[in-house]
Amino acid sequence: MKATPALDVSGLKTHFFTKAGVIKAVDGVSFSVASGEIMGLVGESGSGKTVTGFSILGLVDPPGRVVDGSIKIEGRELTGLDRRDLQKIRGRHVSMIFQDPMMTLNPVLRIDTQMTEAIHAHETVSHKAATARALEALEKVGIPAPEERLRSHPHQLSGGMRQRVAIAIALLNRPAIIIADEPTTALDVTIQGQILAEIRTLAAEFGTAIVWVTHDLSVVAGLADTISVMYAGRIVEQGSVDDVLDRPMHPYTRGLLDSVPQIGHERGRLKQFPGMTPSLLNLPEGCPVQPRCARATALCRAAPELMERAAGHFARCHHPLAEPSREVAQ
């Protein structure tokens, strides 16, 4: 393992102070991602996965606030930095790809303007050099006829093309880390395949560390090296992609996996995980999964800690699943 991971988050807590009460959207999240590694941050809606990504970039707006924890990028602490220092880091050392590329793109500016602006914000280079770099970035993400695309406006591009441009902008300053928030969810299967292929190449080629925030287990299965599963603001399971998907320890992870209709599996009723995600304002006492969990006992009324149950495989559960119980495809 490398001495300094590209991204090291520990004990991160982001709370929202609302009239109805304090919402602990992220409540003690820790993980680290090495250069060239892709981590899947998986969870259902309301699990806090997106807020975790936003917190890393300092994008949480009031009433939300990072209240505790540390975020280190290549060893440098990010929490507590003021706006100007943060702006120097954003887009340069860490950048973000959103689900909707129009969050990144300005609808009234041409692509080349937007891309060269992102370079000039961090470096003093000639306009010509900046344009050349923009062109190169568009080529990297597989955009056909990039010279032409540079002169287009966002509305002239298809959804898949816009997402590629957004990815190209994220790459412009060769950031050490990219946070990608469900960037392929809105795309079609064939376009998604194209983008995932590019992402894998980029991580390998530039050594970019990628945090891939998603609800889709099948996407992270093909893409990620490690997985962190979130539930109600906390990581409930963490490990290598094979450990988590083939030998899940947390009953919630198991439940998620059973819920996904899989190609090649026997059809018939899906094993469903009962109930739904609890409201963060009204979390059950102890383990938050407990009311939905078939393995819950009196012990679960005390909140479990995230513990290493096998080498590199962590679970936050009093009654982890020990045996590899994943059914073999028939």
Added chain:
Amino acid sequence: MTFDAPQNSPSRASAADDRPILKLQGVSKRFTKPIDLAAKLLNLAGANYRERIVHAVDGIDLEIQRGEVVGLIGESGCGKSTLGRVIAGIYPPSDGTLRFKGQEFKTLTPEHAGDAAIRIQMIFQDPMSSLNPRKRVVDIVGEAPVFHGMVPQAEMDKYVDEVLVRVGLTGDVKRRFPHQFSGGQRQRIGIARALALKPELLICDEAVAALDVSIQAQILNLFMDLREDLDLTYLFISHDLGVVHHIADRIVIMYLGRVVESAPNRELFAAPNHPYTQALLADVPRIDRRRQTYRPIKGELPSPLNPPKGCHFHPRCPHAFDRCRAEAPVLKHVAPGRMSACHLNDG
């Protein structure tokens, strides 16, 4: 009349007949953007503005047998939702005939056509935008059956209770408004509204796409239970191959307004025939595929305003040859129960 009573309405009496419950022949749907006044004036001055026509659905032949679950797969813009809406009677078809249990819609008297129409119900992707936010659940679910005379007004409450129980809710939620429910519960209300009319054919348009995985599994299970208990036929429209593989008996693949392949579920996944189907199956992310090397097909869905000549897929197809650029392939049998529209099958 109660919801779970034996179904012996006249339309159910013919349950034994082996005619397809739905038969489409050459159904097309075109959307036209008429030229505006300025363009008309400019045309008088010699300009050449024309109407823009989108062939959303282009000559579809489709049969659905009673009790069958047909999965309709395609990428955005391929016309799958438009086709669903044509079948549900929301859009009139521009061309072609639509037969429900052997009867053509156009030839029915308005009264009978209305009766047939309520036998086909639709469930939408986003229950928030398809449920009236100002109505209580009891009215959302109960209004239509009362209006159509299936249930007397006085028994509406009792009837709604029964329908709600059927979809896994309890009767005590019926005084609430849609915003007071979670996404999964709202989808159950959408299903209850459709079921209240005792449909024979349910069209589910991306009905589980907006739901979280664990909730999606609960709703998929509900669909499967309902099918068994109520003798339902589904047209399940989705872009999610995993979901369709799980629920469908037969799968129909659409590309740019046309059906390119139709095959029984298992056979389609074992040996896809059409190059587009092959590309779709190769690209689909699966939990059992780790560190996947994607070999994506090139390019994007062309604009339906200006579809390519010949086979719509030829600009992206790795096997395209001269004939594909000139002549549209016909959907024909390639094996018993399997159809495909590709020139490669002609040897």
